[in-house]
Amino acid sequence: MTSARRSAGDLLREWRQRRRFSQLALALKAGISQRHLSFLESGRSAPSRAMLLRLADHLDVPLEARNALLLAAGFAPLFPQHDLGDAELTAARETIDRILSGHAPHPALAVDRHWTLLSANAAIAVLTDGVAGHLLTGAVNVLRLGLHPEGLAPRIMNFAEWRAHLLRRLARDVALSADPVLAALLKELESYPAPTQADMSPNPEPPEPAVAVPLIITSPLGPLTFLSTTTMFGTATDVTLAGIAIESFFPANRQTADAMATLAGSVEDAPFGPRG
Numbered sequence: 001m002t003s004a005r006r007s008a009g010d011l012l013r014e015w016r017q018r019r020r021f022s023q024l025a026l027a028l029k030a031g032i033s034q035r036h037l038s039f040l041e042s043g044r045s046a047p048s049r050a051m052l053l054r055l056a057d058h059l060d061v062p063l064e065a066r067n068a069l070l071l072a073a074g075f076a077p078l079f080p081q082h083d084l085g086d087a088e089l090t091a092a093r094e095t096i097d098r099i100l101s102g103h104a105p106h107p108a109l110a111v112d113r114h115w116t117l118l119s120a121n122a123a124i125a126v127l128t129d130g131v132a133g134h135l136l137t138g139a140v141n142v143l144r145l146g147l148h149p150e151g152l153a154p155r156i157m158n159f160a161e162w163r164a165h166l167l168r169r170l171a172r173d174v175a176l177s178a179d180p181v182l183a184a185l186l187k188e189l190e191s192y193p194a195p196t197q198a199d200m201s202p203n204p205e206p207p208e209p210a211v212a213v214p215l216i217i218t219s220p221l222g223p224l225t226f227l228s229t230t231t232m233f234g235t236a237t238d239v240t241l242a243g244i245a246i247e248s249f250f251p252a253n254r255q256t257a258d259a260m261a262t263l264a265g266s267v268e269d270a271p272f273g274p275r276g
Contacts, residue, residue: 105264113243
């Protein structure tokens, strides 16, 4: 029986091509000869552990893929991968909880590298109001929640703009990570109903450029307009921690800030607790 396992050279070549580096360009960055890099990719030379890590660093290879690269070359994985509920990630988990609770009365949530919801504060109920129950059970995917026709999509007043923003962001994640789960998610989200001409602005003139793409949703107190930020652990060396992102929504105007202060009194506990 033959093995389908990829060689370290194959993986190096794949990541180099994905990052659009020529052999010469990568060799110069890594301080080695193009000939040596060619030998590493072809398997004529066996890479050292240090060389693999140096090349992976220059190629910005995700931590999980770096482990796969090391394994393919016969080395032990370097980067640990714990569940969020493990003791090793206690400090990180407490940091996430502090950020989420401190962002009240505005929505904030934490997701993993596949956009699966890990935790959220109570204000997230403002975004999930009216969402179909099947989208809120089991492993909740935040992007599916936002773009599914039974999710938040019907309440998004600038749906065409927001949908395009999320799909671009996910496509960039796919390109950077080569993650098949994200690629499948992108294909699924692209299959959802796209905005019709009736949803588009009748004004033929292009809109004035905004400082950021807002999320504008309907609510019992009128339109709510948010700007979002993404927070990550910039020095993470754990695979799980490196993939966690905290999405925080800030009111973009006084009306939204006042409405959220009022709506905060109608939500009590966060609908989603920490998920390990």
